[in-house]
Amino acid sequence: MTRHTDDEDANEANGANEMDGDDRDEGEPAATPGVPEAGRDEQPSIFVPDDGAVEGADSDLAADPTADRAATDGGVESATGGSDSTDLDPDAYDPVDVFPGGDLDLRDGADSCYKCTSCDTSCPVAEVDEEFPGPKFQGPEQWRLKRKDDHDIDESITSCSNCMRCDDACPSSVPLSQMHNEARGQFVEEQMEKLSREYVRNRILSNYRFFASIASKVPRLANAATKIPGAMKLGEKVLGIAGDREFPDFATQTFREWWKARGGAQVENPDKRVAYFHGCYSNYNTPEVGKAMVRVYEHFGYEVMVPPQKCSGTPMFANGMLKDARRHAETNVENLVEAIGEGADVIASCTSCSLSLRQEYPELFDIHGIEDVSEHTYEALEYLRINEDLEGELAGTELADEQAFAYHAPCHARNQGLSRQAVETFRDVGGVQMEDVGDSCSGISGTYGWKEEKYEKSMEIGAEMFDHMEDAEGEVGMTECPTCAMQMEHGTGYEVEHPLQLLEETVGA
Amino acid sequence: MAIDSDVLVVGGGMAAITAAIAAAREGADVRLVSHKASTLRQASGLIDALGYVPATEPAKPLREGPPTAGRELDRDEWPDPEGPLADPFEAVDRLPESHPYRTVGADALREGLDLFDDLAGDAYRGSHTDNNALLPTFGGSVKPTARYPAAAEAGLASDDRPALIVGFRSLTEYDARAFAGRLEAAGVPFDVAGAEVEFAEAFRADTKVTRIAKALDHDEAIDGVPAREALAKAVAPHLHDAVDEAGGVERVERVGFPAFLGDDRGDAVRAELADRLGADVFEIPMGPPSLPGLRLEDRLYDALDDEGVRFETGNPVVGVETEADGAVETVAVDRKGRETPYGADAFVLATGGLVGKGLDSDREGVSEPVFGLHVEQPADRYEWFVDDAFGDQPYARFGVRIGEDGRALDADGDAAYENVFAAGGIVGGADAAREKSASGVSLATGIVAGRQAATEATK
Numbered sequence: 001m002t003r004h005t006d007d008e009d010a011n012e013a014n015g016a017n018e019m020d021g022d023d024r025d026e027g028e029p030a031a032t033p034g035v036p037e038a039g040r041d042e043q044p045s046i047f048v049p050d051d052g053a054v055e056g057a058d059s060d061l062a063a064d065p066t067a068d069r070a071a072t073d074g075g076v077e078s079a080t081g082g083s084d085s086t087d088l089d090p091d092a093y094d095p096v097d098v099f100p101g102g103d104l105d106l107r108d109g110a111d112s113c114y115k116c117t118s119c120d121t122s123c124p125v126a127e128v129d130e131e132f133p134g135p136k137f138q139g140p141e142q143w144r145l146k147r148k149d150d151h152d153i154d155e156s157i158t159s160c161s162n163c164m165r166c167d168d169a170c171p172s173s174v175p176l177s178q179m180h181n182e183a184r185g186q187f188v189e190e191q192m193e194k195l196s197r198e199y200v201r202n203r204i205l206s207n208y209r210f211f212a213s214i215a216s217k218v219p220r221l222a223n224a225a226t227k228i229p230g231a232m233k234l235g236e237k238v239l240g241i242a243g244d245r246e247f248p249d250f251a252t253q254t255f256r257e258w259w260k261a262r263g264g265a266q267v268e269n270p271d272k273r274v275a276y277f278h279g280c281y282s283n284y285n286t287p288e289v290g291k292a293m294v295r296v297y298e299h300f301g302y303e304v305m306v307p308p309q310k311c312s313g314t315p316m317f318a319n320g321m322l323k324d325a326r327r328h329a330e331t332n333v334e335n336l337v338e339a340i341g342e343g344a345d346v347i348a349s350c351t352s353c354s355l356s357l358r359q360e361y362p363e364l365f366d367i368h369g370i371e372d373v374s375e376h377t378y379e380a381l382e383y384l385r386i387n388e389d390l391e392g393e394l395a396g397t398e399l400a401d402e403q404a405f406a407y408h409a410p411c412h413a414r415n416q417g418l419s420r421q422a423v424e425t426f427r428d429v430g431g432v433q434m435e436d437v438g439d440s441c442s443g444i445s446g447t448y449g450w451k452e453e454k455y456e457k458s459m460e461i462g463a464e465m466f467d468h469m470e471d472a473e474g475e476v477g478m479t480e481c482p483t484c485a486m487q488m489e490h491g492t493g494y495e496v497e498h499p500l501q502l503l504e505e506t507v508g509a
Numbered sequence: 510m511a512i513d514s515d516v517l518v519v520g521g522g523m524a525a526i527t528a529a530i531a532a533a534r535e536g537a538d539v540r541l542v543s544h545k546a547s548t549l550r551q552a553s554g555l556i557d558a559l560g561y562v563p564a565t566e567p568a569k570p571l572r573e574g575p576p577t578a579g580r581e582l583d584r585d586e587w588p589d590p591e592g593p594l595a596d597p598f599e600a601v602d603r604l605p606e607s608h609p610y611r612t613v614g615a616d617a618l619r620e621g622l623d624l625f626d627d628l629a630g631d632a633y634r635g636s637h638t639d640n641n642a643l644l645p646t647f648g649g650s651v652k653p654t655a656r657y658p659a660a661a662e663a664g665l666a667s668d669d670r671p672a673l674i675v676g677f678r679s680l681t682e683y684d685a686r687a688f689a690g691r692l693e694a695a696g697v698p699f700d701v702a703g704a705e706v707e708f709a710e711a712f713r714a715d716t717k718v719t720r721i722a723k724a725l726d727h728d729e730a731i732d733g734v735p736a737r738e739a740l741a742k743a744v745a746p747h748l749h750d751a752v753d754e755a756g757g758v759e760r761v762e763r764v765g766f767p768a769f770l771g772d773d774r775g776d777a778v779r780a781e782l783a784d785r786l787g788a789d790v791f792e793i794p795m796g797p798p799s800l801p802g803l804r805l806e807d808r809l810y811d812a813l814d815d816e817g818v819r820f821e822t823g824n825p826v827v828g829v830e831t832e833a834d835g836a837v838e839t840v841a842v843d844r845k846g847r848e849t850p851y852g853a854d855a856f857v858l859a860t861g862g863l864v865g866k867g868l869d870s871d872r873e874g875v876s877e878p879v880f881g882l883h884v885e886q887p888a889d890r891y892e893w894f895v896d897d898a899f900g901d902q903p904y905a906r907f908g909v910r911i912g913e914d915g916r917a918l919d920a921d922g923d924a925a926y927e928n929v930f931a932a933g934g935i936v937g938g939a940d941a942a943r944e945k946s947a948s949g950v951s952l953a954t955g956i957v958a959g960r961q962a963a964t965e966a967t968k
Contacts, residue, residue, distance in 0.1 A: 418823070
C-alpha cells in the first residue's frame with residue numbers, strides 16, 4: 001500500500017497560506033476519483049452564521065411568498081409553511097430548511113432539556129470557576145435567548161473547555177456540546193476582535209499542527225528553544241500562553257517519517273484493513289504511540305494504511321475556530337472516505353480525535369461522506385476488543401517486569417463508552433496493576449490549560465486527579481489522551497504511557 | 510464478534526448496580542452498560558423502602574366519562590394515603606397484588622437493604638431497625654425513609670433538640686425561613702428557626718453547588734478567610750435564633766445546611782463546622798443537582814469495581830440483535846452510529862421508568878424499547894390518567910411485569926424470554942413517587958433479578 005505512504009508533510013511548512021485560505025497543496029488534484037463531489041449535503045458548513053449569500057438564496061427569498069411574513073416563533077420560520085400547509089411531512093423538518101443559509105436546528109435538543117442540572121454538576125469548570133454559568137446556560141438556555149436577533153452570545157462561552165462531560169451526564173440526550181460548539185463558533189466569528197491577543201493566541205493554540213509541522217523540521221532546535229530560560233515566560237507575556245507549562249518535546253523522527261522509512265505496511269490483507277488516524281501528537285511528539293499501534297495491529301494480521309490527514313479539529317472546536325476545523329475536515333474526510341472505500345475502518349489512538357471524527361464532524365459539518373467516516377471510526381483498543389479475542393490473547397500473558405499504572409480516563413473517552421477499557425483489558429495480564437484514578441477531569445482539556453488566564457483553574461480541576469495518582473500504587477501514568485498525559489506529567493512528574501504501548505509490550509508485537 | 514459476559518445488565522441506577530453486584534456475588538462474570546452517567550446524581554441520596562400506602566380506590570366513585578386533563582371539572586376525590594408508615598415491611602401485604610413487593614416478597618426487600626448496608630458501610634445509617642426514619646427534606650416536608658446518609662443523621666425529625674436551618678440568598682430555590690416554618694407547621698417535636706446568612710454571596714448568584722462544595726472541601730479562602738471558618742462565622746450570630754414555647758431564647762444544638770458541605774471531604778467539613786459552632790451539623794437532602802446523590806454514585810461505582818463488574822457508560826443498548834429458542838443471544842449497542850453486538854447468557858433490564866426513559870411513549874402507546882417487552886396499558890389514552898393530580902394515576906404504575914424470579918413476562922403472564930430479567934423503575938405496579946418506594950423496589954427487584962440471572966447464566 002505504498003500510495004498511503006504518500007506524505008503531504010513535504011509540502012507542509014512551506015505554505016504561509018496554511019492558516020488562511022485553502023491549504024490544498026499545489027499539484028494535488030482537487031478531488032480524488034471515486035469521491036462524489038456534489039450532493040444534497042454539499043452545503044456551506046452548517047455551523048457558520050450566514051455571512052454571505054448561499055448560492056441561490058437571494059432568488060429563493062424573493063420568490064418565496066412567505067419570506068416577509070412575520071415570524072411567529074422567535075424568528076424561526078416554519079419548515080412547512082405553517083398552518084397553510086396541508087401535508088405535515090416530518091421529513092420536511094430538515095435543519096437546512098428551517099434556517100436558510102445553513103444554521104443548525106437545535107430546537108429538539110433545547111426542548112428535550114428538563115432542567116435537571118445534571119450537566120452543571122458534571123462540569124469541571126463550574127466546579128472551580130463560579131463566573132462560568134455552566135453547560136445548561138451555554139446550551140439550551142443560550143440557544144433560546146439568541147433566537148431573537150439582537151442577542152449576542154455571552155462571552156462566558158469561551159470559558160467552556162469542551163470536555164463534553166455534559167453530553168454524557170444528560171439523561172435526556174440534549175446535544176449540549178453541539179450547542180456549545182455552535183455558540184462558540186458564532187461568538188468567535190461575529191463578536192471576537194480578530195486583532196486581539198486572545199484571538200491570536202487561540203488561533204495559534206488551535207493550529208498546533210501548523211506550528212508542530214514547522215518545529216518538526218528542526219526538532220532539536222525547537223526543543224532547545226522552549227527550554228531557554230524565560231522563553232515560556234515571554235510566551236506568557238506576549239501571547240498569554242501559560243508560562244508554567246513545559247512545552248512538549250518534538251520527536252526527532254515523526255511517525256510519518258518512520259512509516260515511510262520502514263516502507264509502509266508490512267502486512268497486506270484485503271480482508272482486514274484499517275486506516276490509522278494518528279492525529280498531530282503521535283506524529284510530531286509521541287511517534288512511539290503510533291509505532292505501537294502499527295505493530296499491535298500488524299500482530300493481529302491487519303493491513304495498516306496511513307492516509308494523508310490533518311488535524312482532527314479538536315483544539316479548533318474548543319476555540320471556536322470552526323472555519324479552520326472545516327478546512328482540515330475536508331482533507332480528512334476525503335482521504336478517509338477513500339480508505340473506507342478500500343475496505344478499511346478508521347482507527348484513532350487519541351480519544352479526542354476519535355470523538356471528533358465520530359461525533360463533532362457529523363454534528364457540525366455537511367461534507368460528503370462525513371457520516372461514513374463517523375460510522376467507520378473507532379478508538380484503537382476499542383476496535384480490537386470488538387473484533388479480536390483480546391481477552392483470549394491476553395489470558396495467561398505476563399509482563400516481564402511487574403509494573404503498576406495510575407490510569408486516568410480522558411473525558412472524551414467517557415463519551416464513547418471507553419472510560420474503563422484500559423483497566424478491564426489489562427486486568428488479566430500478569431504483572432500489570434492498573435488502577436483507575438477516578439472520574440475527575442485532568443483539567444487541561446486540550447488548549448484550555450495552556451491559556452494563561454485559565455492555568456490556575458486547570459490545575460485546580462486537576463488537583464483531584466493528582467492526589468489520586470499520588471495515592472495509587474503505580475508511579476507510571478497511563479491515558480489515551482496526549483494533553484491529559486501532559487497534565488498528568490506536569491502535576492506529578494510521572495512518566496505517562498499510552499495503553500497501546502503496554503499492549504505492544506504484552507503481546508510481544 | 511460479540512463482546513461477551515455471563516450476565517449483561519442494561520442500566521446504571523440503583524437497580525442496575527444492585528443486580529450487577531448480586532449476580533457477581535453468585536460467581537457470574539458481569540458487565541453493566543449504561544447509556545448515560547448514572548441518574549443517581551439526581552437522587553436525594555435517601556434510600557426509601559415504603560413510606561405510604563396510597564389509596565387505589567377514590568373516596569367517591571370516579572365520575573363518568575374521560576378524564577379532563579386537570580381542568581376544574583368535577584374532580585375525583587381520593588383519600589389521603591396511609592402513612593407515614595412506621596414499619597415498611599408489615600405494610601407490604603396491603604399493597605395491590607400487582608405491586609413488585611408482592612411479587613418478589615418482603616424478604617427480597619430485606620435482602621436488598623442488607624446488600625445496600627454492606628455496600629454503603631459507615632456512610633449510611635438506619636440499618637439498626639426495620640422502622641422508617643423521618644427526615645426533613647429540601648421542600649420543608651418530613652419524609653419516611655429506610656436509610657439515610659450519615660451526613661443527615663443529626664437532622665432526624667424525631668430528635669427533640671432545637672435546630673437552626675441555614676439558608677443563603679444566592680441559593681434561590683431554598684428559603685430557610687419558609688423551610689423552618691413548614692417544619693413547625695408539620696408539628697416536629699423541636700424548636701426550629703431559619704436564618705439566611707451571608708456566605709454564598711461571596712460567589713456569584715447561580716454558582717453551582719459543586720463549586721461551593723469544592724471550596725469547602727479544599728477550605729479555599731473566601732475574601733481572605735478559609736471557607737469553613739467563613740461559613741461558621743456567618744452562622745454563629747444565629748445560634749440563639751430559636752425560641753422555645755415560653756418565648757425564651759435557647760441555643761440550638763444542631764444546625765442544618767443545604768447538602769453542599771463538601772464532596773470528597775464532607776466528613777471533615779462537617780466535623781470542623783460542628784467544632785466551630787459547638788453544635789451538631791447536618792445536611793438536608795436536596796433535589797437535583799444533588800451532592801448526596803453524587804456521593805452515593807461514587808461509592809456504588811467503586812463497589813462495582815471492587816466486585817469485578819465491568820461497566821461502561823456513553824452508549825445505549827438499542828435492541829435485540831439475535832435470539833434463539835426463546836432466549837436472547839445478543840443485544841445491539843449503538844457506539845456512535847455503529848451497532849456492536851453484546852452477548853450474554855442472561856440479561857437484566859434496569860433502564861428506569863417513564864422519567865428514567867426506560868419506557869418510551871407517544872400518542873399511540875407506551876413501549877419498552879430495548880427488548881420490546883410487553884407494557885400493560887389501557888388502549889384508550891384517556892384512561893392513562895385520572896383527573897386528580899394526586900390520585901392513583903394509572904401511568905405511574907406502567908411498566909414491565911415480572912414473575913417472582915424476576916423474569917420479564919409477556920401479555921399472557923409467561924416468561925417473555927427464558928433469560929431476560931427486569932428490575933427497578935422499569936418494573937410496573939408500583940407508584941414509587943406516592944409510596945416513597947423507589948429505592949426499595951430497585952433493591953428488592955435488583956437482588957432477585959441479579960441472582961436469578963446469575964443462576965440462569967451459570968446453569
